[in-house]
Amino acid sequence: MTDVLDGPADAGELIVPSVDVGPEGQPVGWRHRHLLDVDELSVDDIDLVMRTADAMREVLARPIAKVPALRGRNVTILFYEASTRTRVSFEVAAKNLSADVVNVAAATSSVTKGESLVDTVRTLEALGAQMLVMRHGVSGAPYLAAEVFGGSVLNGGDGWHAHPTQALLDLYTMRSRLGSVAGRKVVILGDVLHSRVARSNIWTLTAAGADLWLCGPTTLLRGFETWARHGVGGTRSFHVTSSVDEALRDADVVMALRIQRERMASGLLPSLREYAARYGLTAERLATAKPDALVMHPGPMNEGVEIAADVAAGTQSVITDQVTNGVAIRMALLYLLAGAAK
């Protein structure tokens, strides 16, 4: 990695200030070839991602936010599900690092002709893909891709399972505002059952020592009581409740999750109206949290359902920070994985 750090930059001098560079030119301590889940990241790994993201924020603050760290490297973005913010965020992150970016939307690819994931991944590799960012509707799909792909796979969200970059950018956003999340009451409110964001946040937030609460209708918390009883890795614990009052009381952070309309069809909820009335994050409910509690949402939002419009746009909202930090976190991960894959 030393060469790209020292080499001439397209946009002035390249410096990634606080990223340590080890004797082999690799970021110190980073040993992962893929980023498939956050459960494989140690506390040190997470800290390294955060510090690298700090450096990337500095890059982003420059007049021309572009460094040549990934110049000549092919980052292919393969999304099997509709996405705006995650896909664009990865694309911007890769371009800020000067990578060659190839975008594949499964809806317009041979996938619609029945091509298997394995064949698609092999084809993309043959076409030069070195890093593969993928989003897939089936839990675990990135593991299958990683089995056949010669480069690095970054999970951009798989089924209900994991959304590692989202959890890392959420943690980064909380730390930027609160310093540390240790001992802070963090509430994830909404459709936990179907949420990869909630699952990944369980690992990162408990590792960071947060007092984590999951809240929603009992049908959308199915199984999480048992997980909470087990703990995470045997030591870290969290809370599960269907009482929104209990969850929000004195909270430091409230993260609302998207409610999807399909949930009504499968009998999990009577109606969106009832959900909004009982669990929607309104100004009145938010008032029971700490006065300066942070309001977050991974997007896309249904304003008026899981979150009131005035709360989403209010002074406590850090939702746009999440989007900006998302680019820094994804730059950091692309950078770290590129170093490890060398």
Place this chain on the structure above:
Amino acid sequence: MTDLDLSRVWLVDPASGREGPGELVVVEGILDTVTWLEAGEAEGVDAMGVVVTPGFVDLHAHLRQPGNEDAETIATGLAAAAHGGFTTVCAMPNTTPALDEPGVLAAIRGAAGASGSPVELLAYGAVTVGRAGETLAALGELADAGVAGFSDDGAPVRSAAILRNALAYAGATGLPIVDHPEDATQTDGGEAHDGFIATVLGLRGWPAAAEETAVARDLAILAEVARDVPDARLHLTHVSTAGALELVRRGKAAGLPVTCDVTPHHLALTDEWIAGARRFAWDAGTDGDPWRDDAIVAAPYATSLRVNPPLRTPADALACLVALADGTADAIATDHAPHAEVDKAVEFGLAANGIPGIETALGLALLAVDAGRLTLARAIEALTTAPAGLVGRQRGFVEGAPADLVVFDRSDRWTVTAEELRSKGKHSPLLGMELPGRVLLTIAGGRVAHEAPALVAV
């Protein structure tokens, strides 16, 4: 014809309840003499070496022919059976077309004959036409043609009303209804047992209750039908939860004509394996947590572990072993379910359900014996006389009858590899693992069905 002279081996004969050192001679395919030795006459012979038992009977296998010969054929399925020690195999009727009329049975028998295998092939007929669950198949004609029973396996008999009629109608033929207990309204989209592991991995849950409500339904209907039709019989296949086994236990205690089997994978493997653990149920303990226990040694989401019913918790697997030991579960049946590679080399949630298990059943059963969860005698009984009795067959060392036996060496561990497996289904979750009890020789109906290569060389 086959001649064989085995001396100083460990004999297990569930028919007579005997187990011990002995000698066994086969002349021209006929079991000539069986000699039981006294302890003093057989120094150094024990149950940990070469063991001879009657041939195994598999109540539940998918041989895929006709219709899906990419996954398995009757010839490869019977070769795999012989490699696993089985001399009788009951094929499920979920072929294309389904075995719902005698013509399909004739075709299957033709293929078995053409394979040249001496392994006996039995087949179940479908309960309903096309296994669609709507109208009764030709149960009487199928019985006359010689099916072993009736099953819509792959799916439950969906309609309770049809099940009631099928139990009554089949009862008059003396044949069992073999039901796959699953309430599909609870398992729609299900990917893994609905528990801690599925929650963490974000897999759609497949609740134990989906099996237990189906078993309860079947037993309630059976209780009523059996009052009027004393010969009505229900066999529940691949029972996998502690609760379902408890229902069967109570049903048997109440005198219901119900029997059941458990699979080798449900008694040894657990849902932890989907997370990447590779420890057996008895090593996981009932409060196991693979993350806490640092037990994750493989990548998660291996599609080789996707099966219906799903792998359950360690507590459920241990309940399967207890049920086998106490007789609640009558038999071990493999649910051998090979698939073409294209149906497994996909995302977990899109992969076909099924584990090819006919060649690894003995190894897993012996591991359970080694772990002290089952006696060798009971494991062999659950593979031989118990299932044989359920499909009108007999097993035992009968002098003067055609030899039907398996010889295996408990001390000879073999590695499960794609090359070792005779089945076309190479997607065993045990690939790369060592199992005890290499099968040295399988003799079916007096003819050699399988011979270990090393034995041929000697």
